[in-house]
Amino acid sequence: MRLPDGLPADIDLTRPSAARVYDYFLGGAHNFEVDRRLAEQIAAMTPHLAETMRAGRAFLRRGVRMLVGEGIDQFLDIGSGIPTAGNVHEVAREIDPRVRVVYVDIDPVAVAHSRSILAGDEQTGVVHGDLREPERILAEAQKLGLIDFGRPVGVLLAGVVHFIPDSDDPQEILATLRAATVPGSHLLLSHATHEGQPPEMLDAQRLSARTSTEITLRSRADVTAFFGGFTVVEPGVVHLPLWRPDGPADAVADPQRLGAFGGVGRHDGGAG
Template identity: 45%
Template sequence: MFDTQDPPREMDIDRPCAARIYDAFLGGSHNFGVERGFVERVEETLPGITETYRENRAFIRRAVEYLLARGVRQFLDLGSGIPTIGHVHEVARRRTRHFRVLYVDNEPLTVAHSAPLLADEPRAEIIRADCRDPESVLRAPEAAELLDFGQPVGLLLSAVLHFVPDADDPSGLVRTYRAALPPGSHLVVSHVTGDRDTRAMGVLEDFYAETADPLRARPTSWIDGLFGDFELLPPGATYLSAWRPDPDQIVTSTRYPLLYGGVARKSG
C-alpha cells in the first residue's frame, strides 16, 4: 500500500522506465540506450506494436481537442511523461491562448527533462508528485497557482493507472480525484487490457516486468468502473482507435487492440 511517508521515487537509469520507453516509441529524443534497446526487442517480438503507443498519443490529442471544444480550458495530467510530440499544451495552444496545464509525474529524470521544455510556456508546468497521493497533487502550490478548482478541469489519467498496483487501490484513487473535481469537469482515461489479445498483452507484461515500471492489464469492465457516476460521452468507453476517430482516419482498429478508454463528464 502506498504510504504518503514513503520516500519519493529515485532515479534509476540502469533499467528502462515507462516515460522514456514511451518517448522512444514516439520517436522522441528524451531516452537512453536501455530504452531504445527495449523498444527494438519489443517491436521484434510484436511487430507493429509502435502503432499502439502512437494510438495512445493520438487519443490524447482527440480527447483534448474535444474538451477544448466543450469549453474546458484547464488540464491536470497525472503521469504525464515527457510533454512533447503533440502533448496537452501543444494541442491546446493551437486552439486558444487561454489554457492552463499542470503536468505531474513521479519519475525524477522525466520531470528534470520536461521542466526546460516548458520554460517558455507560462501556461504549463510540471511537478514531481505521485498520483497515488492525491493530497500532494491537489494541494501542491503549483496546482493552486495554475488551476482554478471553481472551474471545470480536464483530468487526464492516460496510460498511467496500469502502473499502479492493485495494492494501491487505483479505483479508490480515481474516486478521490473524481470527488475533488468541480461540476462540468471531464475525466480522460486510457489503460491496457488483454481482453481482446491475451497473448500480446502477456508478452508486453513480461517485457515490462524487467523495467522500473512493471505494468498490469485489467479487464475492460474494470476500466469502465473508473468513470463512476460521471456521464460517459459518445461513443462511451472503447478501444482507443475507435474513440472519435478523425474524419480522414480510415483504419479504426490496430493490430494490437490493447488500449481502452474514454471520456466522461461530471454533471452539474
C-alpha cells in the same frame, strides 16, 4: 542524450523508465540506451506496440480538442511523460490560447526534461508526483497557481492507470481525483487490456516488470468503472481508434489488436 539539469543525485540511469520507453516509441529523443533496448525487446514480441502508442497519443489529442470545445481551459495531465511536439498545451492552445496545463510524472528524468522544455511558459507547470498519492498531486498542482479546482478542469490519465496494481487500490485513487472536481469537469482515461490479446502481449506485459512501473492489464468493465458516477460520453469506452476518429487516417483494420481502451467521462453533478 544530454542529461537535463536538476536531476536528483541518486537517480538510477541503469534501469529503464516507462516514460522514456514511451518517448522512444513516439519517436522522441529523450531516452537512453537502456530504454531503447527494452523498447526493442518489447517491440519484437508485440509488433503493434508502437502503433498502440501512437494511437494512444492521437486519442489524447482528440480528447483534448473535444474538452477545449466544451469550455475546459485548465488541464491536469497525470502521467504526462515528456511533453515533446504535439503535447497537451500545444494542441489545446490551437483552439484557446488561454489554456493552462499542469504536467505530472513520476520519472525524475521526465520531470527534469519537462521543466527544461517548458521553461519560460507561464501557462504550464510541472509536478514530480506519483499517481498513488493523489492528494499531494492536487495540492502541488494548486500551489502552482495554474489550476482552480473551483472551476471545471480536465483531468487526463492517458496510459497511466495501468501502472497502478490492484494492491494500490486504483479505484480509490480515481475516486479522490474525481471528488476534487466540480460539475462540468471531465476525466479522460486510456488503459491497456488483456481482452482479445494474443499470448505475446501478455509476455510483453511481463517485460514491463523490468521498469519501475509494471503494467496491469484490465477489462473494459474495469476501465469503465474508473469513471465512477461520471457520465461516460459517446461513444463510450472503446478501442482507441474508435473514439471519435477525425477521419480515415485514424482508422485501423483491427482496432482490437492495439490492446487498449479509451473514454471520457463528464461530471454532471451527481456522486463522483
